[in-house]
Amino acid sequence: MGALNHAEPMAVPVPPIRRRVAGALLGFGSLAVVSILAAPLAGSTPVDFVRAWDPSIPFHRNVDAQIFFIARLPRVLAAALVGSALAAAGVVFQALLRNPLATPFTLGVSAGAALGAMLAITAGVSFGIGPLGSVPLASFAGSLAAVGIVYALATARHRGFSTNVMLLAGVTLNSFFSAIILFLQYLADMTQTMRTVRWLMGDLDVASYGPLLAAAPLVAVALGAFAWLARALNLLALGPEQAEARGVDSLRAQRVAFISASLATGAAVSVGGPVGFIGIVVPHLVRLIVGADHRILLPAASLFGASFLIGCDLVSRTVMAPLELPVGIVTAMIGGPFFLWLLISRGGGSAR
Amino acid sequence: MKSVCRGPGLPLGACCFAWALLGLAAAITAAGAQPAPARRVVSLVPAVTEMLFAIGAGPQVVGVSSYDREPADVERLPRVGALLDPDLERIFTLAPDLVVVYGSQDELRQQLDRAGVPAFLYRHGGLAGIFDTIVRLGGRTGRTVEAAAVIRQVQADLDDVRRRVSARAPARVLLVFGRDPDSLRNVYASGGVGFLHDVLVLAGGTNVLADVGREGLQISAEQILARRPDVILELRAEGGPDGADALRAWRTLTAVPAVKSGRVHALVGSDLVVPGPRIARAAERIARVLHPEAW
Amino acid sequence: MLSATDLSFTYGRRRSGREAGGPAVADATLHVAQGSRVGILGPNGSGKTTLLKLLAGVLRPDEGSVTLEGRDLRTFSRAGLARRMAMVPQDTHPAFEYTVLEIVLMGRYAHLGPFEMERPGDLRVARECLEATGTSALQHRPFHTLSGGEKQRVVIASALAQATDLLLLDEPSSSLDLRYQLEIADLLLRLSRGRSSTLVLSTHDLNFAATVCDALVLIRDGRLVAAGSPREVLTPAHIRTLYGVEADVQEHPRHGGLVVVPVRPDGEGGPGGDRPWAR
Numbered sequence: 001m002g003a004l005n006h007a008e009p010m011a012v013p014v015p016p017i018r019r020r021v022a023g024a025l026l027g028f029g030s031l032a033v034v035s036i037l038a039a040p041l042a043g044s045t046p047v048d049f050v051r052a053w054d055p056s057i058p059f060h061r062n063v064d065a066q067i068f069f070i071a072r073l074p075r076v077l078a079a080a081l082v083g084s085a086l087a088a089a090g091v092v093f094q095a096l097l098r099n100p101l102a103t104p105f106t107l108g109v110s111a112g113a114a115l116g117a118m119l120a121i122t123a124g125v126s127f128g129i130g131p132l133g134s135v136p137l138a139s140f141a142g143s144l145a146a147v148g149i150v151y152a153l154a155t156a157r158h159r160g161f162s163t164n165v166m167l168l169a170g171v172t173l174n175s176f177f178s179a180i181i182l183f184l185q186y187l188a189d190m191t192q193t194m195r196t197v198r199w200l201m202g203d204l205d206v207a208s209y210g211p212l213l214a215a216a217p218l219v220a221v222a223l224g225a226f227a228w229l230a231r232a233l234n235l236l237a238l239g240p241e242q243a244e245a246r247g248v249d250s251l252r253a254q255r256v257a258f259i260s261a262s263l264a265t266g267a268a269v270s271v272g273g274p275v276g277f278i279g280i281v282v283p284h285l286v287r288l289i290v291g292a293d294h295r296i297l298l299p300a301a302s303l304f305g306a307s308f309l310i311g312c313d314l315v316s317r318t319v320m321a322p323l324e325l326p327v328g329i330v331t332a333m334i335g336g337p338f339f340l341w342l343l344i345s346r347g348g349g350s351a352r
Numbered sequence: 353m354k355s356v357c358r359g360p361g362l363p364l365g366a367c368c369f370a371w372a373l374l375g376l377a378a379a380i381t382a383a384g385a386q387p388a389p390a391r392r393v394v395s396l397v398p399a400v401t402e403m404l405f406a407i408g409a410g411p412q413v414v415g416v417s418s419y420d421r422e423p424a425d426v427e428r429l430p431r432v433g434a435l436l437d438p439d440l441e442r443i444f445t446l447a448p449d450l451v452v453v454y455g456s457q458d459e460l461r462q463q464l465d466r467a468g469v470p471a472f473l474y475r476h477g478g479l480a481g482i483f484d485t486i487v488r489l490g491g492r493t494g495r496t497v498e499a500a501a502v503i504r505q506v507q508a509d510l511d512d513v514r515r516r517v518s519a520r521a522p523a524r525v526l527l528v529f530g531r532d533p534d535s536l537r538n539v540y541a542s543g544g545v546g547f548l549h550d551v552l553v554l555a556g557g558t559n560v561l562a563d564v565g566r567e568g569l570q571i572s573a574e575q576i577l578a579r580r581p582d583v584i585l586e587l588r589a590e591g592g593p594d595g596a597d598a599l600r601a602w603r604t605l606t607a608v609p610a611v612k613s614g615r616v617h618a619l620v621g622s623d624l625v626v627p628g629p630r631i632a633r634a635a636e637r638i639a640r641v642l643h644p645e646a647w
Numbered sequence: 648m649l650s651a652t653d654l655s656f657t658y659g660r661r662r663s664g665r666e667a668g669g670p671a672v673a674d675a676t677l678h679v680a681q682g683s684r685v686g687i688l689g690p691n692g693s694g695k696t697t698l699l700k701l702l703a704g705v706l707r708p709d710e711g712s713v714t715l716e717g718r719d720l721r722t723f724s725r726a727g728l729a730r731r732m733a734m735v736p737q738d739t740h741p742a743f744e745y746t747v748l749e750i751v752l753m754g755r756y757a758h759l760g761p762f763e764m765e766r767p768g769d770l771r772v773a774r775e776c777l778e779a780t781g782t783s784a785l786q787h788r789p790f791h792t793l794s795g796g797e798k799q800r801v802v803i804a805s806a807l808a809q810a811t812d813l814l815l816l817d818e819p820s821s822s823l824d825l826r827y828q829l830e831i832a833d834l835l836l837r838l839s840r841g842r843s844s845t846l847v848l849s850t851h852d853l854n855f856a857a858t859v860c861d862a863l864v865l866i867r868d869g870r871l872v873a874a875g876s877p878r879e880v881l882t883p884a885h886i887r888t889l890y891g892v893e894a895d896v897q898e899h900p901r902h903g904g905l906v907v908v909p910v911r912p913d914g915e916g917g918p919g920g921d922r923p924w925a926r
Contacts, residue, residue, distance in 0.1 A: 017764045045578040060606035063577055070604060071574035098742035121532075128534040135532055186436065189419070191530050195538055198570060207536045207573035208604055228761060235753050237742045241705050245736075246809065247729030247757030292743035295764070322564055322575045 017295065024296045028286075028303035035307040036080055039314055040072040044321030070207055077212055078204045078271055079313040079327075080306040083278055085219045085268035087286075087305025088226055090279030091298055092261040095233040096254060097163055104265040104279035107170030107258075108146040111177035113269040116142020118181050118196045122188045132214050135199070136270040143266030146173055151258060161240075161254040202275035202328030204313050215267040222264035223302065229257055230294040237292070275328045277335030278305055284342060363514075366480035366550070373484040389494025390450035390470075394432055394443055397474045400452045401426060402628035403486050406502050409493040415446045421622060422630075444469075450492060479550035482627050483507075502629055509632030510554060513639045516646040517556030523642045525557040526581035526610065529568055530588070536573055536601050543569045547627040548587065548634075555639035556646075557583070577605060583642060584610040586618040589625045617641050648845055649679040649732075649813060653711035654701050671697040672869045675711070679847055679862075681812070684839050686860035687849040688880075690890055694869040695849035696737070696817050702847060703734045703815050715813075729757035733806035735816040739798060741790055747801050748786040751776055754808030776807040779841075780834060796827030803834065814838070816848040820855045828852075832859050853894075857881060857905040865889055877905055 041049065045067060051057065052064035059065055089104040097106070104110070120127075120138035128134045150173060154166035185193045206212065232253040235243035240250035265279075286301040312330040319325055394415035395401040401420050404413050410425060417434045420426045430446065433439040438460050443451060444467065452472045453460050464471045472492055474485065483503050490499025527542035527549065542549050543566035544559050552559055560579040561571070584602060599616045602608075610616055619637055623630040640647055654675040672694045679685050679702075687695045700706040702713055704720040713720045715731060723731070733754070741750065754776070755769045765773075777783040780800040785793060793801065799819065806814060819835070820828040832855060838844045850856050856863055856877070863880045865873040867889050873880050886894045886907065893910045 016767075016770070021764070043574060045574055060612070063580070063607040066605060066607040067574055067577045071572065071577055095742070100743065133532055133535040133537065135537070190435075191540070195530065195532075195540075198538060203537065203570075205537065205572045205574075231756060231759070234745070234749070235756055237745065238739060238750075238753070241700075242734075242736055242739065244705060244725060245703060245729065245734040246753060246805075247726040249725045287743070291749075292745050293749060317572060317574070322561065322571065322579075323566075323569055324572055 017293070020290070020293075020296050021299070024290050024300040025303070028300045028307070032080065032084075032303040032306045035310040036076055039076040039079075039310045040068055042314055042318070043067075043072060044318045071205075074206045074209055074212060075204050075313060075317075076310055077209075078206045079309040081212060081215060081219055082204065082268040082272045082275060083282075083305040083307070083309025084302040085222065085264040085305075086275065086278040087282035087308070088223060088298055088302040089261040089264040089268070090305075091283045091294065091301050092226055092229070092233065092257050093279070094283055095236055095294060096257045096261070097167060098237060098239070100284065101280070103276075104261065104268075105174075105274060105276070107150050107166060107262070108173030108177065109143045109262050109265045110269055110274040111174045111181075112146025113139040113143040113266060114181055114196075114200060114274060115177045116140070116145075117199050117273070118184050121195050121199070122184060122192045132210065136211055136214075139273075140266050140270040143262070143269060146177065147259070147262040147266065149173060151255075151262075154258070155255070161251050161258075163240075163254070166258070198326065199273045200328070201326030202273040202331070203324075204272045204275075204309075204327055205317075205324070206271065211271050215271045218267040219264050222260040222267070225256055225260035226298050226302075229253060229260070230298050233257065233294040233298075234292075273328065275309065275331055277328075277331040277339075278309055281331075281335040281338055282308055284339070363554075366478065370480045370483050370487075373480075374487055390448075390492055392446065392448045393450045393452065393493065394446055394448040395420075395452040396432065396434060396438055396457070397452050397454060398422070399482075399626045399628040400472075400474055400485065400489065402626060402630065403482075403489055403502075404493065406629040407486065407490055407493070407495045407498040409489070409495050409498075412493055414448060415443065422626070476627070477547070478545070479547050479554070479627075479631070482547060482629075482631060486629070506629060506632050510635055513632070513635045514554055517639050517643045520556055520643050520646065522553075522556050522558045524560050524580070524582040524609075525552060525642065526560050526571075526576065526579065526584045527552055527557075528584060528586040531586075531601070534601060536576075536604065539571050539576070540568050541571045543567060547631065548624075551631060551635045551638060552585075555635050556643050557585075557638070573605065577608060580609050582609045582613070582615060584608070584616040585638065585641065586616075587624045588618065588620045589622050590620060648681040648716060649702060649847070650714045651675055651677050651698075651702060651711065652714070654698070654708045654713065655710040656697055656701055656706060656708050658697075670709075670869050672701060672708075675701075675866075675869075675871050677864050677871065677874060679813075679845060681845055682839070682843055683862050684835070684846040684860045685848070685862045685864065686856040687847070687864050687866055688851070688853065688856050688889070689849075689866035690851055693851075693866045693889075695851070695866050697869075698866060699734075699815055699817050699847065699849045703732060704728055705734065726757040729809055729811075731811050732813045732815065733809040733811045735799075735803050735806045735814065735819060737818045737821060739790075739802045744789045744791060746787055747777070747782060747790055747793070748773060750790055750801060751786070751805045751808050754805040757809060772810060773804075773808050776804040777801075779807060779838070780804040781830075796823050796830065799823060799827070799831065800834070803831075807838070812843070813845045813847070816846065818850055819848055820850060820852055828855060835859050853881065853886070853907040854905075857907065881905055881907060 047067050048064045051062065052068040086104055093102045093104055093106060094100055116138040117135050120134045128137060150166055150169045153169040154162055185196060232248045235246055235248045236250065236253060244250045282305045283301050286304050287297055290296045290300050312334065313327050316325045316327040316330045391412055392414045393404060393412050395404060395413060396417045398417055398420045401413065401416050402422050404410060405423050405425065413429065415432045416426045416429045418431050419434050430442065432442045435454050438457065440463055448469060450470050450472055451464055452474055455473050455475045461471050475481065486499050486503055490496040529540045529542065531539040541561055542559055543564035544562035545565055546567040549559055560581045599618060602611050602616050605611055623634045654672055655670055656672045657670045675698055687698055689695045697706065701708050704713065720728065751773045752765055752769065755765060755772065777786055780803050782797060782800050782804055785797060790798065790801065819831050823831065835846060836859060839846055860877060863875065863877050864871055865880060865885055872888060873885050881896050883894055883896060886892060892912055895908045895910060897906050897908065899906045
C-alpha cells in the first residue's frame with residue numbers, strides 16, 4: 001500500500017461481532033427463558049404446584065394441573081410465540097421500508113386477518129380442521145390474501161420491487177379492508193360485533209396446544225429466513241441500489257424479507273389476534289440497547305418480544321381478575337407513552 | 353344496560369323495586385300531561401314488541417325493528433331500523449303517536465321531541481324491569497287491565513318454577529352467552545347482573561360469577577377451572593352447532609365438575625335472550641335442566 | 648479493463664418499449680484503461696450519473712453492453728461484480744444509526760458467505776481503509792453525526808473495503824466545500840498511485856476533473872461529444888459546447904495543472920457590468 005501510513009492497529013473498544021451476538025443471545029435469551037418458566041407460576045388463582053405436578057393424581061381430575069397445563073402454560077407459550085414473531089417481523093419491515101415507524105401491520109397483513117376473522121365470526125358455522133379453529137384459519141387465509149395483493153402490486157413494475165408501491169398498496173388495503181369490516185359489523189348482530197371488536201384487541205388465552213403447533217413451524221421458517229437476511233438488511237438500510245453495488249441481490253432480499261415477515265405476522269395474528277405495539281416498541285427499544293446491526297438486533301428483538309408479551313399477558317390476566325384486560329390494550333398502554341417519550345427525547349431515534 | 357337490582361333476597365328486592373317504579377310511574381302519570389292511549393305505536397325494541405302483542409295491543413303496532421321475529425304477526429309489519437340505525441323517515445311516514453326507543457338513543461329522542469312525537473323509553477334491567485315495562489306499556493296503550501293480567505300470569509308461572517326447585521340445593525352454574533364455535537376462545541358469560549341472571553337464580557341456580565357484578569364478561573380458561581361450576585349452560589338465540597357437537601370443545605377442561613359429570617347443556621331459542629313475556633318459559637327450560645327431577 | 652459499447656438507456660421505459668421521455672444516455676461508447684483516472688464531464692442533466700450507473704451495472708442498458716475484463720457485466724453474479732467494482736454514490740442516508748466502522752464493514756459483504764461473520768482479516772481491511780481516508784478517529788461515531796466531507800470519506804472507505812481494482816464515484820466533490828474538495832482530490836490521486844486503482848468519476852466541476860483525471864469524456868444531452876486527455880479535451884470550444892460558457896483554460900503557475908476560468912456566459916456580447924471574478 002505504498003505511501004499509506006501503517007500506524008499501530010487501533011484498539012477496538014467495541015467487541016467483535018461474534019461476541020456481541022453471543023452476548024445478546026445470552027442476555028435476552030436468559031430473560032426469555034426466565035419469563036417462560038416463571039409466568040405460568042403467577043396468576044390470579046392460587047395454584048398448588050405440588051399437586052399440579054403430582055403424577056399420582058389422574059390428570060382429568062387434577063384442577064391445579066389443568067390450570068397449569070391447559071390454562072396457563074399454552075398461554076405463556078403463545079405469548080412467547082406471538083411476541084417473538086411480531087417483534088422480529090417489525091424489525092424486518094422497518095428495514096424493508098427503510099422507516100423506523102413501520103410496523104408489521106403497516107402493509108395490510110392485519111387488516112386481511114381481521115377481515116378473515118370477522119367473516120368467520122359472523123358466518124357462525126364451524127369450518128375448523130382438527131386443532132385449528134375457524135377463526136384462526138380464516139384470519140390466516142385473510143392475511144395471505146392481503147399479502148398476495150400487496151406483493152403482486154409491488155412486483156408488477158417492469159423493474160423489480162418497489163417499496164413505495166408496496167407501502168401505498170398496504171396502506172390502501174388497510175383502509176379498504178377496515179371499511180369492509182365496519183360495514184360487516186354494522187350488518188352483524190351485537191354479539192358478533194362485540195366478539196370481532198374483542199378479537200381486534202388481542203387474546204392469548206388459547207387453552208390448547210393445537211394453534212401453537214400449527215403456527216410454530218411457520219414462525220420458525222420465518223425466523224430462519226430472517227437469520228439469512230440479517231446482513232443484507234444492514235446493507236439495504238443504505239438503499240437498494242447501494243446494497244446492490246456491494247453485492248446484495250436486493251430484489252431477492254426484499255422479496256424474501258416481505259414474504260417471511262408477512263408469514264410470521266400472519267401466523268402470530270392467527271394465534272392471538274392483532275396485538276399492537278410490539279412490532280414497533282420492541283424493535284426501537286432493543287435497537288437503543290444493541291445498535292442497528294440486524295445480526296444482533298433480530299435475535300435480541302425476537303427474544304425480548306417474547307418476554308415483553310409474556311409480561312403484558314401476565315398483567316392482562318391478573319390486574320382486573322376475574323375480568324381480562326385485553327392484551328392489546330396492555331401493550332398499547334405501555335407502548336404508547338413509551339413511544340411518545342422516545343419521539344420527544346430522541347426526535348424519532350433515526351439517522352434522518 | 354345496567355341493572356340496579358343486585359344482591360341477596362332477590363325476589364323481595366325485585367318486588368320492592370317494581371312497586372317503587374310503579375309508584376313513580378303513577379306520579380309521573382298524575383303530574384305530567386299524559387295524552388290519550390297510543391293508537392299507532394312504532395317499536396324499536398323486540399322485547400317491547402312482544403309485550404305489546406301479549407297485552408293485546410298488537411293491532412296498535414304499526415312498525416317494528418329490523419330484528420323483530422315474534423310473534424308471527426310482525427312479519428307483515430314495516431321495519432324501521434334498530435338500535436344503531438333507526439330510520440327516521442320511515443318512522444315518520446307511519447305517523448306514530450308513540451315510539452318505543454332504547455334509553456341510549458338520545459339523538460333519536462331529540463328528533464322525535466322536536467317533531468312532537470312522544471317516546472317510550474325502554475330501559476334494560478333485571479327481571480323486575482320486565483314487569484315494570486309491561487305496566488308502563490299498559491298505561492300508555494290503554495291496556496292496563498290486560499297488562500296486569502299478563503303480569504299475573506307470568507308471575508304465576510315463575511312462582512310455579514320457583515316452588516318446584518325451592519326444596520333442592522341450588523346448582524352452581526356457569527351461564528354462557530357465547531363463544532367461538534369450535535373452541536373455548538372468547539367465552540362470554542353472565543357476571544351476576546341482568547335478567548338472565550335473575551332467571552337463573554329463580555330457576556334454582558347460583559351464578560359462579562355472581563361476585564363480578566357485570567352483565568357479561570369474557571372469561572378465561574383459568575377462571576373456568578378456578579370457579580368449578582357444577583353445570584355449564586350455554587344460551588343461544590338461534591343457530592350454531594347443537595347437541596354433542598356443540599359441546600365437544602368443553603372436553604379439554606375435564607377437571608371442571610360440570611364437564612366431569614357431563615352436565616354441559618346448550619339451550620337454543622329466542623325466549624332465552626328476549627326479556628319479554630315469554631321469560632317464564634325460559635325459566636322453566638333452565639329449571640328443567642338444572643333440576644330435572646322436579647318435573 | 649472496462650468498456651461500454653453503444654449504450655442506450657431511457658428512464659421509465661415500460662415493457663412495451665414505449666419511451667417516457669428522451670433517452671438519458673444514447674449510443675455511448677467508451678473504454679477505461681487499467682490504472683487510469685477517467686472523468687465523465689458534463690453539465691447537470693447531461694446523463695453522467697446515468698452513464699456511471701450503467702457502467703457499474705446498477706442499471707441495465709436498453710441497448711448496447713458493458714464489459715468488464717472482457718466479460719459482459721450480466722454474466723457476473725452480484726457478489727462477483729462487487730468484488731471487482733465498487734461504487735461511491737453522491738449521497739448516503741442510512742435509514743438507521745450505524746457507526747462509521749459498521750458502514751465500512753458493509754463493504755466486506757461480497758467477501759463473506761451467507762451466515763459468515765467478519766473475521767479479523769476483514770476488520771484489518773476495514774481499519775486500513777479508514778486510515779487511507781483519514782477517518783480512523785471517527786470509527787465509533789454514529790454516521791449521521793459527521794460533516795459532509797467526513798461522510799463522503801467514510802463512504803469511500805466503505806467502497807475501498809470491497810478491495811476492488813475499480814472504483815466508480817458519482818460527483819465525489821459536489822456537496823463539499825473547497826477544503827474537502829481538495830482532500831478528496833488528494834485522496835483519489837493517492838489511491839490511484841498507491842493502490843493502482845482504476846477510477847471512473849462523474850462530475851460537472853471542470854477544475855476538479857482537470858486535477859484528478861488523466862482522461863476525460865465529455866457528455867451532453869446523453870451523448871458523448873469528446874474524449875481524450877484533459878489537455879486535448881478541455882478547450883474553450885468544447886467548454887462552450889458543453890456549458891454555453893466562454894472560458895479560459897490556463898496552466899496554473901504554481902502546480903502546473905490546468906485551470907478553467909469562466910469569463911462570461913456565451914451569447915452575451917461586450918462587457919456588461921462588473922465581473923470581479925473575470926479580472
